[in-house]
Amino acid sequence: MAADPYTTLGVSRSANEKDIKSAYRKLAKELHPDRNKDNPKAAERFSEVTQAYDLLADKDKRAQFDRGEIDADGNPTNPFAGMGGGARSDGFGGGFNPNMGGGTRSGGFSTEDVDISDLFEGLFGGGDARQSRGGFAGGFGGMGGQQRRQAPPPKGADIAYRLKVPFIDAATRADQRITLADGKTIDLKLPAGVEDGTQMRLKGKGQQGPGGAGDGLVTISVEPHAFFRRDGNNVRLDLPITLTEAVEGAKVKVPTVDGPVMLTIKPGTSGGTVMRLGSKGFSGKDGKRGNQLVTIEIALPDDISELAKQLEGWQDRSNPRADLGV
Template identity: 75%
Template sequence: MADPYVTLGVARSASEKDIKSAYRKLAKELHPDRNKDNPKASERFSEVTRAYDLLSDPAKRAQFDRGEIDADGNPANPFAGGGFGGGGFNGGFGGGGGGFRPEDLRGMGGADGVDISDLFEGLFGGGGAPRGAQGGPFGQGARGGFGGQRRPPPPRKGADVAYRLRVPFVDAARLADQRITLADGKTIDLKLPAGLEDGTQMRLKGKGEPGPGGAGDGIVTISVDQHAFFRRDGDNVRIDLPITLSEAVAGGKIKVPTVDGPVMLTIKPGTSGGTTMRLGGKGFTKKDRTRGDQLVTLEIALPADVAELAKRLDGWNDTANPRARFGV
């Protein structure tokens, strides 16, 4: 990971408040929910979050500033740069930048009975030179002043890939399988989840970019298309259905379209316009796998040419006041 100060865009002298403010600004800009079509924003969001995790911890930040850990929080290599470094054994054994050399023990009685175990004891906190789990010096699992060897972080998975899938209104209500083409050119049949809504996201495991730790995931965002005459009302489907004046007066059976195909609906004689009738189980599928209803609102449609109707009504006047409840 890059320098966390650079990642957050703050100075090394930044206060905790400055760091938190910078993180909040970047997290708001890069959050996956606001960048559903930009997978690189998700990667950048992860980098910013890791940088904030390190710098918001006073102990880790101090260790990083002293060079004791790297930007990923792993211990810096104590042997990096050759030898033990300028202030370590080089300073005590002959100086220079050549690192620790066996001949540096000469002149200190290295072969004349001097026990150097005290030297290692002071450095590593143990008796004698530290030995690893395999018995060798500085081996895996070594204990003492340097502590046990930390496991390397697991390899990172590949990036997630964002997809947007438009689903026809009727298919969304019926949860009809949808075919989707992936980034690698392959196609799969996607089963829509119960409780589907516009904006629902589905995760396809292993359908993202390849990576050393395995492939990332595919993130599918569902967009439900509008319909020519159906409209959604929660888990219900609504439709405004015109009927003739004759059908309203005499009643009878009429054909009604639904998301599952047309059905017959019986209306009573004298049905008024604006009457809403319910068709059970013809709506959207809920999370519990039950379905909402279809609500049919009847509208009386007069004929385009009302001349014949006017002749039939000549001399007849409806004396009822349908607006009485409004106080007019």
């Protein structure tokens, strides 16, 4: 039988969930098999600590243990409860003795009339009773011959990670390196459709338990960029150009998440014009990439005195606000 789970974890019976979890984490970290490869007793102790935590972390099982209904292994403390008892008014005894001699009667019932092995078969299952014939060899099954199925041993707890990913890396799905709780590093390939808050599951990268290791849960945090902005799967950029470039047209270099490209500005391009660079955005869940949307901004020079001289005597008599009804 396993030791008292409270003693195993080193906590009092009045310990709350936080105290129990804290004690388990401390012991699990200290006894983890990866840290004690040359100490088999540590691995055994790790398993005991995990089993104790699994029982106390389950509110129902903990309550049953505290009431004495189950033991530290989670098994009923008295599987025969209610079967025994005092004598009944009809003359039958409360229990039975498989070694009773023949011919004895109690209230008109004779042991000669009953095959004791049949009684065992009815209570504990046919196969086991026939083989034991006077004992309980190999344990016992449930009523009607159904054997009790043991629940699979629990896996270890999951471990949560938060991974900060640069904006451009998220857009291009560049591999990211992450350091796990055991000190090992692995490279992660970002999934299509990755965004801030995306979760990735790393099978078997959690804490070790009797039934195997739990998982690692990685939450992605996409960092903001100095001049790129995300709009769905598109990337937006405000691009300043000079008045000369706007009037005469030009070829200008534009930054994208994949590196700079050349963009053609047509003569007479107005501020606020949106130009599209195809497949320069984020990947959707279908793997297709969005676009980069470039909004043109006309930037006047800090010193406009020379420009004022050039425009002296000239007036722009158009009404750029005509569409606004003013």
